[in-house]
Amino acid sequence: xxxxxxxxxxxxxxTSNWDASCFVALTEKQLEFTTARALLREGQGVPAALREQTxxxxxxxxxxxDFWLTESLAIIEYLEDAFPPPDHARLxxxxxxxxxxxxxxxxxxxxxxxxxxxxxxWQFSIYREDPPLPALSPEAAxxxxxxxxxxxxxxxxxxxxxxxxxxxxxxxxxxxxxRCGHALPPAAQGFLDRTIERPSIRAYLDHPRPxxxxxxxxxxxxx
Numbered sequence: 001x002x003x004x005x006x007x008x009x010x011x012x013x014x015t016s017n018w019d020a021s022c023f024v025a026l027t028e029k030q031l032e033f034t035t036a037r038a039l040l041r042e043g044q045g046v047p048a049a050l051r052e053q054t055x056x057x058x059x060x061x062x063x064x065x066d067f068w069l070t071e072s073l074a075i076i077e078y079l080e081d082a083f084p085p086p087d088h089a090r091l092x093x094x095x096x097x098x099x100x101x102x103x104x105x106x107x108x109x110x111x112x113x114x115x116x117x118x119x120x121x122w123q124f125s126i127y128r129e130d131p132p133l134p135a136l137s138p139e140a141a142x143x144x145x146x147x148x149x150x151x152x153x154x155x156x157x158x159x160x161x162x163x164x165x166x167x168x169x170x171x172x173x174x175x176x177x178x179r180c181g182h183a184l185p186p187a188a189q190g191f192l193d194r195t196i197e198r199p200s201i202r203a204y205l206d207h208p209r210p211x212x213x214x215x216x217x218x219x220x221x222x223x
Contacts, residue, residue: 127213
């Protein structure tokens, strides 16, 4: 399948970790793609032009020729199937059990950790808050603890040695905590430090952004 006409529609401030996962996937595959920015506002939803094209109107959205797709998990799976190894880099492990583990981690990060995501929106890891953010609620602190514990157990079991796209999701989730003033234990910090230096991840973190942060409103993000 040809890689022409690949466009990733993203948050205009480049402050969505779901956009980041798709951006990293495209970059890892070494596919030529462009990004189109959408400045989302509360109550306005996805721009009308996108609603007309996508079956489920959400951001991020991928356009590949005449085909449109939303939801980051679906986009990553599509890229893996449409541009498979050996011609393109592998995003998900080849072994069934390791592949299932990666999918498990990616689904958990998207559909759990709700309190942590609500209290530490990912935009705060890019645009620093002044004054500092309040302490995490017990529910959000429990989410953070689960995340840190998971990374520690996966690291001890050797499951974080061979990189796959789920590691990007783990790193972006830890980045959410560490950049908001919370100390990480050595295993989690070491994993984060190694992973964010991967060129594909660094490319998203260092992407040019507007100088001022987005308005502090509740935008309906999806995975």
